[in-house]
Amino acid sequence: MACVNETGALTESARKLLTVIRTEAKTVEDIAKEASLPLFKVRSSVRELAENDFLFEKEPAKYMVTFLGNKRLEAME
Amino acid sequence: MTEQITQPEVKSLPRIGSKAPQFEAVTTHGKLKLEDYKGSWLVLFSHPADFTPVCTTEFIGFQNIYPQLREMNTELLGLSIDSVHSHIAWVRNIEQNWGVKIEFPVIADLSMDVAGKFGMIMPEESSTEASRAVFVMDPEQVVRAIIYYPLSTGRNMDEILRLITALQTTDEHGVATPADWKKGDRVIVPPSATQEGAAERMNDESLECKDFYFCTKELK
Structure with missing residues (x-):
């Protein structure tokens, strides 16, 4: 799994991605811009993070962090 | 009784102009x-x-x-x-x-x-x-x-960069690019498909034409 490392902590790119959708649902294009990540990387990470319940589709094509995702972010602070 | 013959699936490889196979x-x-x-x-x-x-x-x-x-x-x-x-x-x-x-x-x-x-x-x-x-x-x-x-x-990495620059230039300006073309060089204007268009093309001062089928222009 590319969004968490061997110890279960979020990878740097997953952390960046989840941070920009912590308070507001955003499109993959907006996430890519704000997190300075390539769009292909954001699309694949969003898919993987959603499969692992770290984010969800709050509105059509707009994603936001889940309670579990937020917990993981807090654990890294 | 006729025997049913199953044809093997013919796998076609991607060609220029075709949609790439998803994976x-x-x-x-x-x-x-x-x-x-x-x-x-x-x-x-x-x-x-x-x-x-x-x-x-x-x-x-x-x-x-x-x-x-x-x-x-x-x-x-x-x-x-x-x-x-x-x-x-x-x-x-x-x-x-x-x-x-x-x-x-x-x-x-x-x-x-x-x-x-x-x-x-x-x-x-x-x-x-x-x-x-x-x-x-x-x-x-x-x-x-x-x-x-x-x-x-x-x-050759320069060729890969040149190829993508050329393809993007073609899409942006509707032109073709000649042999060894590099960004900034003159581009080829597609030939006119009619006799009237060909005659007009020869009088177009924004173009440099050797003949009606070979006209180039600078991109601004």
């Missing part, structure tokens, strides 16, 4: 789908094997042009018939020995699924390694150019 693959950046690249140009390239000298020079070359490609809304995606751990070890080795960090993802195509879909295997040369194939896809994931090199010959 999902394990890469050094996690699982990626081709559709993740929608909206960007993509250079999908294969190499025969990790930890080999020509491929190492190519990886360094591809990484060197990656920033320029990204400025041109173009992504790079490598592929070989190796495991993801082999890829990881090799890109780490490149960084340690050459000081070059490989930033683009590399597909670990052990099942040869992607290589098979794109016709990257040349069985007469090697049935276990991919040849040096390059597929250039546009933001709609249409195959726009294909390059094949044999195992023994490393590819």
Whole structure:
């Protein structure tokens, strides 16, 4: 799994991605811009993070962090 | 009684102008789908094997042009018939020995699924390694150019940059590009399809015409 490392902590790119959708649902294009990540990387990470319940589709094509995702972010602070 | 004959499925390889076959693959950046690249140009390239000298020079070359490609809304995606751990070890080795960090993802195509879909295997040369194939896809994931090199010959990075610049120029301005064209050179205006158009073309002062079918112009 590319969004968490061997110890279960979020990878740097997953952390960046989840941070920009912590308070507001955003499109993959907006996430890519704000997190300075390539769009292909954001699309694949969003898919993987959603499969692992770290984010969800709050509105059509707009994603936001889940309670579990937020917990993981807090654990890294 | 008539015997039912089942025809084997004919697998057609991607051609210039066709939609690229979709895939999902394990890469050094996690699982990626081709559709993740929608909206960007993509250079999908294969190499025969990790930890080999020509491929190492190519990886360094591809990484060197990656920033320029990204400025041109173009992504790079490598592929070989190796495991993801082999890829990881090799890109780490490149960084340690050459000081070059490989930033683009590399597909670990052990099942040869992607290589098979794109016709990257040349069985007469090697049935276990991919040849040096390059597929250039546009933001709609249409195959726009294909390059094949044999195992023994490393590819030319300037040519890959030139090719993408030329394709993007064609799309933006509706022109063609002559042999050895580089950005800033004159471009070719498509010939007129009518006699009247051809006559008008010869009087167009914004163009330089040798004859009605050979007119060039500067791009501003």
